[in-house]
Amino acid sequence: MTDQSVIIRNSQWRAATPAKPRRVSRQKNARRPAVRAAAGEARRQAILTAALDEFSAAGFAAARLDDVARRAGVAKGTIYLYFRDKEALFQELIRAVLGPLITQFEAAAGRDVPVRVMAEEIVALFEREIYATRRKDVIRLIIAEGPRFPKLAAFYYTEVLSKLIVAARARLARAAERREPGAETLMRFPQLLVAPGLVAILWSSLFERFEPLDVSALMRAHLDLMFGAGRNT
Amino acid sequence: MTDQSVIIRNSQWRAATPAKPRRVSRQKNARRPAVRAAAGEARRQAILTAALDEFSAAGFAAARLDDVARRAGVAKGTIYLYFRDKEALFQELIRAVLGPLITQFEAAAGRDVPVRVMAEEIVALFEREIYATRRKDVIRLIIAEGPRFPKLAAFYYTEVLSKLIVAARARLARAAERREPGAETLMRFPQLLVAPGLVAILWSSLFERFEPLDVSALMRAHLDLMFGAGRNT
């Protein structure tokens, strides 16, 4: 529907995903509006990507739109054709990247499975949709800048976190009724499910150079600790 | 009680600072050096405290030294008498707050106890020395600003984290020899011990207003999940 949805649906935020062959603008015969619009969207994407790079590297306050523009291959003023100001660029960046997560979560919410299976699903989802993508960087940004952007934290909580938590709790409630071990505890604190994921994100950006961290192994160990050793995905 | 409380109550940021008679230069009828030095140290503390407030509230880049000065009750120029520049103030702030932790960790490192007891000790240490103090804010700052201040992350890793990890691994190694469940896993990923603590810190600063989080209960639940239900401190 919205531009954002498009951005995400095509997984353009995945690390090295060429995805659809983004049309170049310089062609004689094409219908103008279509080409124009496509070129515009490509530019918008380029700016968002560049912004994510710069914001991630320097933080919101210290990032310079000059650098964003240069990295995106556009002039400084061009940014303002697509975003009202620096803050709008930031917020739209977050929304564009995280928005699609919601549908994914909801899709996975339905089935009724043992706690461990569910935990493994969530861990897999985390690794695939967050840790392996630039969403990892966006979550870092939210953590770092959230206190200064209450709206951002609110968006992330209401649109992403709370939905994830509600979905998880619903499934855990049924497992708790079945007296599955850990289900009741996790229902009260579903945050515990993804806590190691957070650690992984932060560790990788802060301490990777001192001591690399094998995220998959970490997550497996986490599952083992909670549910006893067993085979994971 | 602990070293840390002293830091907060007495506004002493430095680990082992015996006053240090900072000699002044240009003064005709100077008072006793001791008094002077004490006054200087008090000022230094005031600035550090104010800086922590401002950096926490606005982030490093957006925090204004003007506000730090006002909050500390000194003139803007005074800050430069105690710190080379804004960045130095920031780094010294981190060091001053976290420095004392190290000794604490080392003190607790010696004894040989069951994994669960050790985990409970660490959790208690975390709650008492970090979550209940301003160190929580400092950890947030490291997380938020670390990528921009490699030295900071390095300091935190080498001076705090790695020591804690080494100590924990040493104790876990012995538990692993005893085949205690979970010991081996935690030895490989000691981060899992404190992951919920991190979640608590970030949650409190980002989402507290939407959904409060009972940290003690969270940590107990975490222990229960890892080691089975039991009474905690």
Add this chain to the structure above:
Amino acid sequence: MTDQSVIIRNSQWRAATPAKPRRVSRQKNARRPAVRAAAGEARRQAILTAALDEFSAAGFAAARLDDVARRAGVAKGTIYLYFRDKEALFQELIRAVLGPLITQFEAAAGRDVPVRVMAEEIVALFEREIYATRRKDVIRLIIAEGPRFPKLAAFYYTEVLSKLIVAARARLARAAERREPGAETLMRFPQLLVAPGLVAILWSSLFERFEPLDVSALMRAHLDLMFGAGRNT
């Protein structure tokens, strides 16, 4: 009625411009050049009208060509097809609006009448051709922007003011020979004839909301003061 009314009613800014059926441009088999030219002229008029609106509302420097274009219903680039740059647009606007005045003045210059009659004619001319039209706004613009646009002031002086003054002085000279009271004084300072008109223009744009001003009554009062009470048009 007068040439000027036509300008306003028919949106013709240029002295002798016939009609013009607005035709669209993008068509392969273009119509007669005449139509083309007429369409172009209409566009030019639209731009000039929009420019007057915007310049009047915001001043030359603060007016945005974006707004002019939007108000004129054309693209921003189109403005540059008709005017070299913003300043040229401004100057041509002034000329287009004031140009026709000249002939009017010259027409009225010939007859030899008593001073009071002549003064009444001038006052009537002012009310009808300036105050009741957008020329009022243009005069405001000249007053406001004149110092920054010497050419503008020069144009207004040489093309409008000086001619008006010369014509008035010629008639006043003859009245002065007849010893008509005030004639000699007004000959030296014909500005006094229209001074209240200026006040009216400025007052209406600045203070109308505080205290409305009846321009006709003001002008009549002015005449009464100069020549003694009497009936005016």
Add this chain to the structure above:
Amino acid sequence: MTDQSVIIRNSQWRAATPAKPRRVSRQKNARRPAVRAAAGEARRQAILTAALDEFSAAGFAAARLDDVARRAGVAKGTIYLYFRDKEALFQELIRAVLGPLITQFEAAAGRDVPVRVMAEEIVALFEREIYATRRKDVIRLIIAEGPRFPKLAAFYYTEVLSKLIVAARARLARAAERREPGAETLMRFPQLLVAPGLVAILWSSLFERFEPLDVSALMRAHLDLMFGAGRNT
């Protein structure tokens, strides 16, 4: 009382009035705060004067604070120590220059004299306090920028114009009771008293180079026209 009052009371805005030998800041023995404050006030004045120069020459929108700073002999940032932003500088400039006028007007408002005498007083006041000073430029600024700064026009109307008008009307009312010719007319339109003054201000800034205007003679002629020839001040 206020800074502004000081500014005006000392007539620092007069063209070439050395006035009080403004203390220089570089002196060893003086009490600090006093000197500081004096230096600050001097700077403020310098900025206001420079701003008046630049705003007069270029208009509010086109004037560059860079130029104001350079002309005032201060750094760009210094302006912001004294004024919130460009607009505040502009508004405070207007207020500082016009504020003192009020008291002058009120002082002259009391006595009961013939209309002509009163008119002569007003003309003299205009020439002395406005035309011979930089207030002339400020009035030009209000005329040029007023429409964009409603507060400005409001200030000028309520603080200056309306008071002047009320005072004049009060005196004219008594003259009207005495059946003095012109009194009743001027009571209805006191603007007519100063209309030529306005013309003079505008003429001097727009057309002086083409045809100089002897303001005093103009004002005398104006009085003659209204009250018949006679000796003026």
Add this chain to the structure above:
DNA sequence: GATGAATGAGACTTCATTCAT
């Protein structure tokens, strides 16, 4: 040592103007 006024580099943002379509 302490102050805080002053500085000026640098960032964000606007908008006249251009030019490929």
Add this chain to the structure above:
DNA sequence: GATGAATGAAGTCTCATTCAT
């Protein structure tokens, strides 16, 4: 001719840092 996306120069404003007092 017409369009409007793109450009980048230029202006406002902030704030870390300096330095005379």
